[in-house]
Amino acid sequence: MMMNVQSRHSRRRRRGRLPLSASQGGWLPLALFCAAFVVLALGGGSNRTDVLSLLYVRPALVLVLVGVILLVPSAELKPLRVPLLFLLCGVALALIQLIPLPPVIWTALPGRELMVEAAQAQGVAQPWRPISLTPDLTVQALLWFLAPACALVGWAAVPSDGRRRVLFVLLGVAMVSALLGGLQAVQGVGSPLYLYQRTYEGNAVGFLANRNHQAALLAAMLPLLRIVTLLPATTPQVALRRQIASGLCALALIPLIMLTASRAGMGLMVVGIVMAAMMAPLASGRRGKLLSWGLLIGGVAIAALVFFFGRALALNRLFELNALDDLRLRNTPQVLKMTWDFFPFGSGLGSFDPVFRILEPDILLRPTTYNHAHNDFFEVAMTGGVAGIALMAAGLAWWLLAGWRLFRSRGRVGTSGLMGRAGWSVMLILMLASTVDYPLRPPLMGFIFAVAAAWVAQALYRAADRASALQKSEAGIGTPSSVKSYEELNP
Template identity: 30%
Template sequence: MPTNRSGTFLAKWQEALRVLGWPLVLLLLVALVLGGGGVRHGLANLVVQIVALGILLLYPGILRRFRDAAPKSLIILVALTLLLPIFHLIPLPAGIWQSLPGREMALQSRELVNSGNDWFPLTLDRGRTVTALVALVGPLAVIACFRFGSNSAPRHALALLATVAFVQFAFGVIQFAAGGDTLTLYETNQVGRFYGFFVSHIASGLVMVIGLCALVGHYLSDERSNVATLLYLAGGALLVIGVILTNSRSAVALLILPGLWVLAVAAKRAWVMPRRTRWGFLAAGIVGAMAVAAVFATNDRLGRTWDRFDSFEDSRPDIWEDTLVGIDRYWPVGSGVGSFDEVFQVEESLEMLVAKKAARAHNEYLEILLEAGIFGAILVSLWFVYLAYAVIRGLRSVHAPVTLAAAMAALCFALQALVYFPLRNMAELCVAGLLVALLTAPLTIKRDRSH
């Protein structure tokens, strides 16, 4: 009797929805569709935040379950992350805030309106700090919604990440088919780049690279038939094409990580094949690689990405240099979480001015140092230590493929943060929250060692 494949597929999605819970799936999809515009699109971000807050308030059991099931170290780190912007918003006596580094101009401007002796918080831009604090409700809800302690939740979460990437890819294809800027969501988009739901082609590329990592991890998390293997390969090829069409050099460079992983898996499996089958497998791989190379070489849209690698000159090094000046001015307390755009205008040197305002440091680590000083540096270090420990534990468990996929995706975030700001929009913040939950999952599952 033939197998009802459509029924099986639907059953798998129903199982995934049951295990993950519809609030998590809904929040990720809403964040993808509406949360890719960054701080300048506050109303769209507000919808994502309301959905996240509504989930936490309407289902208080989610927070209780998170408190009971999540590791205490994760709960402490989440609390410290929330407390940092709150600490920056606490009003301070005039004698304290006036003595903080870099407050000379703030004091002079406040004295002009006779408020030099009033109480003010540490941050120099309360509005942006409040915005940064409210933005954290998204990743908090994602982490809290994750079913810690479930053996099947990590694998289903990888499927959700891959689905997010495919939805992004599909919408980008529709944009390309429509032509021009008919379906572009944000005013800064340039025709010819693959944006999907994002204002930035770089963010668009990163989400699809993360989806590719998730796809590889999901494939390795279970035994697959030859037909399923071909489907996974086809899906991966589509995401690779999508990344290249974004014209983002950093996103294309990040393809090396899942690419090397796929090659290592293929080499390992080819090694145990019979010799005749191995040579056929190798020949098919070579033919496939040549076909892909031919498509890339003859397609103008794909060729534009390679052309961008001819020159790496841009304004980023100049922005970094001016940011370092700002870090020195406000060290060790920082200028306030989210205040970069407000304070950087003072640090920007005249000879490095460009027509377009910098708005961001284009380096997440430097921006955190300027805004949060030594407290931000300590918090980031604690997150790195915690996630590294979680990765080590996860790689020694039966969930090693899932952990490796999540670790590789998190590494993509960390590497792109050197030249961009991947944690400054709601969509990628929520994706990052799910990666944190995925890496934490093995710490909450008993008897998970693979030996």
């Protein structure tokens, strides 16, 4: 058994540096990872170009990215090769859209007729132009990839015995954001607790600038709280304390999501509860059943009290909804038309706002701005063209296949599998939110989404590695005990 484990370690040394444990000096990658998380929480809750906090958030992310690249063992990047590939493809798409093209090619691209006519009317010669109609905003979109890059490489650099702490850091940031949002809603308009000038004053937004983004973040925490109750504990007392703490946090999230006044957040909260129940079989035994029923009754009671006292802002907005006045529904046909007009090359990542204002028909004119499509799938299709559509389709296919592999097992699931299920659930909630809004645009949310993707990829890699080891043991190569030892070394 020991020879088998040593051979695996020697192979890992040949592939790259053997990762250090936290006690051996591997604390630095974890510190850098957490530092990036804190910086994003304080200043990465909005992706508007006029947000001043991005002036320090982006340089900080560059420093963190350089640090974790220098510290990450190359072998630890292998499990994350699929998310990293998607990340690199997104970066490549943005860079390609910034390459200047000669006038004869640029003027032949779909959707450029208005610009060509304007230049001809003024008698101005066409210069070399990139595919993107707004190169400066495409550069801004390119910088967005800093956050998910830090998340993926940082996760790979964190020692295996320190990765569980990332879960608690994520939950800690989300719960602080939830409490901050509660205080914002209580103080109302003019509260000094809002971090951004352009935000939803009077609603709970926490570390973010958008109430829908805050609701999506809090709903995504419900499956993670369920995971905390399933992690191995040193003693039964520790396990019980985790269950109680997680249950109380889950109950607290219900009214705090309602305070966001996000209609979509209500639906996402239900999805989060369902996914939390699907993490693993519900608790058994008398105490487990009492705890489950207590959480259910408590959640319903809290929701009823919030509604009774008139603080269920999300429910109030849901009852007042008029589909004819909903800009998302009114503007969607125009967004789809623009997608076809710029197909197959797109208008350029980040270009939606100015391009929509140029091509917006008079019938849709409103005194308010419509800075995003409020459906990120449509917006990426419009701005990224066929390449963006292909990238989204490939990502969705990988995610669906991963979900089938992670949830098909009905038996006991290890820590890696549980984290994979949790990551898949977080991705589900954030992608559902992306069908009616743009929650992944803030760097903080992009970071969380990438961490969830890392959990999914890690779980798939561990499952494939274990299956391979079992096949070898059945063939007489190695022993089942060596497989167990490998699982213990790679939780």
